[in-house]
Amino acid sequence: MPDARVIPIKGKEPKKKKPATKKSAPRSGARASRSSAAPAVEPQDEATPLPGTEEHVDWDTRVAGALAFLRRRITGEYQVDDFGFDPELTDRILLAPLRPLYKKWFRIETRGLENIPDTGGALLVANHSGTVAVDSMMTQLAIWDHHPAHRHLRMLGADFVFQLPLVGELARKGGHTLACAPDAERLLSSGELVGVWPEGFKGIGKPFSERYKLQRFGRGGFVAAALRTKTPIIPCSIVGAEEIYPIIGNAKLMARLVGAPYFPITPTFPWLGPLGMVPLPSKWIIEFGEPIRTDEFPEGAADDPMLVFDLTDQVRETIQQTLYRLLVARRSVFF
DSSP, rough: HHHHHHHHHHHTTOOOOOOOOOOOOTTTTTOOSSSTOOOOOOOTTTTTTTTTHHHHHHHHHHHHHHHHHHHHHHOOOOOOOOOOHHHHHHHIISSSHHHHIIIIIIIOEEEGGOOOOOSSSSEEEOOOSSSSSSHHHHHHHHHHHHTTTTTOEEEEEOOOHHHHHHHHHHHHHOOEEEEOHHHHHHHTTTTTTEEEEEHHHHHHOOGGGGGTOOOTTTOHHHHHHHHHHTTTTEEEESSSSSSOOOOOOHHHHHHHTOSHHHHHHHHTTTTGGGGSSSSOOOOEEEOOOOOOOOOSSSSSSSGGGGHHHHHHHHHHHHHHHHHHHHHHHHHOOOO
């Protein structure tokens, strides 16, 4: 009789039991179940700062500052001096739109800021150009944003500026006043930093062919004010403003019709309409020279016309020579 054999049935092979393993107890503080696992962090928009980060705190500070500013404007809890100067409005509203032009468009480089005193009266004298008085506003912004003492520049302007609707009021709010001896001496005596552009409309309205050639500095009224108040004179040379609106012509008839000292014709204005008012992105350099002391002159020096003339000519020649030097050192008009 043949040996009996067990023939396994296909698909019915008994499963082998796995050896029992000892379950390890979960560690203290650990979550054992899947349902209690920490939820995944949802991705956030890159533009939305995470709570607690520096960007989030910065935005909270900005919003809080803006609301506090609006509250003070509504309630009238802000200060204005005798000349109408509103420091808070100047910093937050008037100078704010100029900062992108300063940093990105004109890429202004400042030199010699250490020559501006941290305190006390001083008279800043600069060349004037550019068809529109953008150079004075950029100088004001440079000193306020980049000088260690963050001083406001109280600029002296022509009568025409304060006769314009809205412009005159904003000029007063920004700390500007009439270019007259009493106002200048009062500001200097009170320890303010005062800015003057003696070329006036002759400087900003001159043709492009006469760029960087200083016009006459008047009768030296600014020098007399500095002598009477014993305040230093700081020569300031600005390169780059001549190229923002190159004047190739002057429509005198149109100027008389609108009551302006000149009506500029540039390569883009009025041909391109509003687009012609966009300034060209020239490269700027603003250099503040060494102060010229006036406290060493005797009393009554401001009444000596020859002394005033010589000192005025010294300031003008210092600015002119500095302009020549900066023009030689500048690599390009736009770079």
